[in-house]
Amino acid sequence: MSISVLSVIYLLGSVTFIIGLKMLSHPATARKGNLIAAGGMTLAILGTIFLYHNNGERLHNYGWIFAGLIIGGIIGVMAAKKVKMTAMPEMVSLFNGTGGACAALISIVEFGHMTSIPSKGNFNLTDAISAMAGAAPGPAGGKLLIILLGLIIGSVSFAGSIIAWGKLNGRIKDFSFRNQHIVNLLVLGLSLLTAIYLVATIDNHVQMKLTLLPDPKLQIVTAPIVKILFYLVLLLSITYGVLFVMPIGGADMPVVISLLNSFTGVAAACGGFLYNNQVMLTGGILVGSAGTILTILMCKAMNRSLRNVLIGSFGGAKAG
Amino acid sequence: MASILSFIHQHIELIYIVILSVFLGIEVISRVPSVLHTPLMSGANAIHGVVIIGAIIVMGEADADNYLALILGFLAVILGTLNVVGGFVVTDRMLEMFKSKK
Known part of the structure; x- marks a missing residue:
């Protein structure tokens, strides 16, 4: 019963996000649109807290959840209320960074669940035997793919947003070196290749181990290389986020923030895949696509192309 | 490869x-x-x-003896809430400014 109420709440949440975005793009209705989306979000959050359950198991750690919500809420309101009008874009960038970090953290915890937590509760001998025979019971590759996508996009967005925030308030100066775009592409490429390697080989590296004594238990045993490579992907992605934003000039920051904003949207949508959660999926993808178009529109309004903004400032090789 | 195809099928x-x-x-x-x-x-x-919803689920499903998951989940909830609450309040303030200009 409660899970079907929750589905309806998620449906309502998704609709409010669409209506909210639509109203935000007209001057007369913009403020109301923002409030409608906020209402839908509140509903979705409260619904998740009180109605969510997975295989009949409800959420626990309510104390931690509410403490986190209250701390985050108070800091959020204080920061947003106090910030000067001129400093708002950097505030948006900072909040965008926290969203990206949140997505990356979710991926890290889910990776831990996937590779080291002994599976308990639904112990099943058939699963165990098929696992022993070499056929993993679940599609590990697909799940890991989503986890890694969320990790990479989330951490690039987090690192990039923090740099953009620092640049807008003058704490971080422009910084670039020769052939930086090549280094950047190498870092990104290495991160993606490592991720692809992990996804392709995960079934060989992660094995189910069945112990019957003293009590039957199905454990997940992971080769250490998997964890090392996973954190290497995280490190490379953060490095890429920093290198990506560093050389871009302060005047182009709003465009970059808008781009990183749509990245975080996609990272949030990865969470939607992970938990089969429609409101995260629609909210994330809507922001991802609307954010990308908005980025292009912002470039047009400044009479520049996105290409120009992103690579125009590298090495000074570009004329005009 | 097969596991990716089956993942797509499951989530079509x-x-x-x-x-x-x-x-x-x-x-x-x-x-x-x-x-x-x-x-x-x-x-x-x-x-x-x-994305806060994912953070709440991570936090709520963490085992009481898995401190890494508890700490990371707690951080995720705080950061996600910052994003939501701060985001909506800043947007509202921006739009309020628009109104007073006209």
Whole structure:
């Protein structure tokens, strides 16, 4: 019963996000649109807290959840209320960074669940035997793919947003070196290749181990290389986020923030895949696509192309 | 490879939602006037704060003896809430400023 109420709440949440975005793009209705989306979000959050359950198991750690919500809420309101009008874009960038970090953290915890937590509760001998025979019971590759996508996009967005925030308030100066775009592409490429390697080989590296004594238990045993490579992907992605934003000039920051904003949207949508959660999926993808178009529109309004903004400032090789 | 194909098959409905949402997102904001670019960016920023739901689930499912998951989950909840609450409040303040200008 409660899970079907929750589905309806998620449906309502998704609709409010669409209506909210639509109203935000007209001057007369913009403020109301923002409030409608906020209402839908509140509903979705409260619904998740009180109605969510997975295989009949409800959420626990309510104390931690509410403490986190209250701390985050108070800091959020204080920061947003106090910030000067001129400093708002950097505030948006900072909040965008926290969203990206949140997505990356979710991926890290889910990776831990996937590779080291002994599976308990639904112990099943058939699963165990098929696992022993070499056929993993679940599609590990697909799940890991989503986890890694969320990790990479989330951490690039987090690192990039923090740099953009620092640049807008003058704490971080422009910084670039020769052939930086090549280094950047190498870092990104290495991160993606490592991720692809992990996804392709995960079934060989992660094995189910069945112990019957003293009590039957199905454990997940992971080769250490998997964890090392996973954190290497995280490190490379953060490095890429920093290198990506560093050389871009302060005047182009709003465009970059808008781009990183749509990245975080996609990272949030990865969470939607992970938990089969429609409101995260629609909210994330809507922001991802609307954010990308908005980025292009912002470039047009400044009479520049996105290409120009992103690579125009590298090495000074570009004329005009 | 096979596991990826089966993953796609298992989530085919979500993939349909993704594709339709991409076009919807493009369509919904395609005629935004340039004065609203920044508030719209800020509003979209608040909406992707929906990632907080994932953080709540991570936190709520963490075992009491798994301290790494508890700490990371707790951090995720704080950061996600910052994104949502801060995002909507900043957007509201921006739009309030618009009104007083007119």
